[in-house]
Amino acid sequence: MRISAHMVCTAVRDDIVSGAFPPGARLTEELLARRYGVSRIPVREALRTLESEGFVITRRHAGACVARPSEQEAADLLDIRALLEPLGVARAARRRTEAQLKVLRGLVRLGRQRAEHGHFSDLRALEDWYHETLAQASGSPTLAALLTQLRRKITWVYAAEPPTRATAVWREHGAIVDAVARGDAERARALAVAHVERSVAARREQRPVAVRETGRKAAVRETKHSVNTGGDNA
Template structure:
């Protein structure tokens, strides 16, 4: 089966966000092709896409490297989130489907249960699913794409919120979903805005991780790492 550039792009982006490739790391076509078990052609296309998204930069005589965002660029991400996320949530209150609402309610239930029990390992994935579903419920593919890309960048640039915030975070998510379920766009906008402001306040106390060049992992593994093809249809 031919591995698409989209699948390679997803794999490289995930490795950048998780810190496998730290800011400034070189991303040679040879290394990436070997790591994901693909030819150089989809790697080259993936790098072009990631450069357009701001995760990769090209340097003269050095080739493609993981971008190193400045602290101002990191702060801009939070400001943009404060504008876009409440807008998307208000639109979701007007346009969400019953199927999307069921998914949101299920995710909130699981998130609240895990947070209450101190089971934090699953909360990152649940939070990503929650935010992506809420963005899709806005009924605007462009806005949903922007929100998803923005969340990926914030996850890349900033450390995760402290675990002690988990119960409050999922309580806030529950209140947002209740407003979305009632079709109350004004309240959904206000609740999402308040949630984002609290999250931003926590993040502003941190110095952006990617902006200072440190990540959870700094050693780049070069062993073959086949692309997970199951993610392509997500």
């Protein structure tokens, strides 16, 4: 069974976003192949993909390492989100399917419950699922891919929003889903604009995590991982 470069790419990206590979950490093919239990071939392809996404940089004679985003680059991510997310939400109001709407409503219900009961550790996964479903509901694979990649990079660069805003965040999500359900694109867009503005304001008060980490020694956490081989084999 050969492990696909896509699976390796997902594993490396997840480790970069989680901080297992901090900004500036060396990413040698040997290290990654051993960490994920794969050959160097899918690792090499995965590094090329991650470089195109901006998570990795490669320098001659130095090899690949985790990118070090500047404060300006971090701020730009928030500006781009403010432009793209309302567009995606407006399109979702026109193009969403009943199945997607059912998932969104279920996620909002779960998110509200977890936030109200203080189960904040569950919210990151629910947030990711909610935003990915909403992006797919736009009916535009290109826009959905951009929104998903943008969210991954913001998660990587910035800390999570303060738990004190969790209940308000899921209340805002619920209002957006209600507008999407009614097919009210303008209302959905306006609610998304307001939601993003509040989220961006909360994050701008904090110095980006990935920027702060650039001043520290980049040490890779040595936990050994195995790539999930349950699917997507090539």
